[in-house]
Amino acid sequence: MRPVTRGDRALFRPAVVVAAFYGAAVIALLGTHGWDPRFFATIGPEWERHDPGLRKQADGAIFFEFATDPSSAAQHRERRRTARILYPVAAHVLALGHASLVGWSLVAVNLAAIPLGTEILHRLLERRGLSPWAALAYGAWCGSGLALLHDTSEPLAYLCALVGIDAQERGRPALAGLAFLGALLTRETALLLVAPFLLVRRNGRVAMRWLAPLIVLAAWGVWLAVVALVGTGTMAPAHEKPIPPLVGYLATRPLDLPVTVLCLVVPALIVLGWAARELRRQPGNPALWAAALNAFFVMWFPPKTAAILWHSGRLATGFVVATLLAEPLAASAPRLWRVLTLLFAGSVCWTVAVIARYLFWEVAP
Secondary structure: OOOOOHHHHHHOOHHHHHHHHHHHHHHHHHHOOOOOHHHHHOOOHHHHOOOOOOOOOOOHHHHHHHHHOHHHHHHHOEHHHHHOOHHHHHHHHHOOOOHHHHHHHHHHHHHHHHHHHHHHHHHHHHHOOOOHHHHHHHHOOHHHHHHHHOOOOHHHHHHHHHHHHHHHHOOOHHHHHHHHHHHHHHOHHHHHHHHHHHHEOOOOOEOOOOHHHHHHHHHHHHHHHHHHHHOEOOOOOOOOOOOOOOHHHHHOOOOOHHHHHHHHHHHHHHHHHHHHHHHHHOOOOHHHHHHHHHHHHHHOOOHHHHOOHHHHHHHOHHHHHHHHHOHHHHHHOHHHHHHHHHHHHHOHHHHHHHHHHHHHOOOOO
8 A cells, every 4th residue: 555645644634625615615606606706795696596585685795895895885884894894805905906806805715714724723733732633623613614605704803813823822923913913803703712812821820021912902992993983883783681691592593403502502501611620720721711701702692693503603613713722621521522523513514504505495495
């Protein structure tokens, strides 16, 4: 038998598997939808085949608007939409400002971001002595896949966060700060993953070198202030009454409920208690803080977020990343950590179901 070479190992890795899967899905969807990339942004005639009344139009339509003309969109969209500027601006730049290319560039950014994030997570896991194939749990996570299918910003946000974590661990604070800022400018909820790695050191003390964290947070604060001064509407979503944890999931659609409970609610409960226990032993571990914060965040999703897995899954992407990077969890209960990894990866079945729905039904059931 021919020995396995370095080139073979380079081809057989999680990022390549993820890229092949999503690449094939995107080609299949484009081929069955008139090669119109606007379908992914939930606009255009190909989207109307599935949603005649445009009742299911999603955030991709807003990102498309910003990517086509950022200045015009900022004038009449809510401030919180303008605050998430990096993804549409990246697509605008990639399209060279041509409106006809924006649909393609939005898809291209996410199609590149998910495998790249998977590759960086692969390397971070190797550095921690964990199985690098656990990175498939991030690439296959339904939140990543559904973000790609609907042109939203989570793949780019968490790619930036992973680049920042990797750069920080390799002693490159300037790159880390820039990447962390990119994550915050793409999706504000990335703060729950970014902040622990930005502020907490493994020696159990808050970072003594305050310059990099201050620059990142100050730059983000300046951007939010600018948006607040020149933008319209509110910075936060519509106000909802405070609710106890997990109550929001009572609004989950029956169709979404099994996957939501198995892949999101149960893991969040496990990780929150698990991370709290491990933090007593390692209070300076940023990955444990990130896992606990993101698990707590998942438990408090409001009804509008928890109602549909497409919303809750995307917002829980940081929880998946933090859990995979928390090596104390894997060290203290490796079997349980592997079970959670398999649950995250298994959520790809939901993405496959959504792809099949668009391929084989003119009107989405």
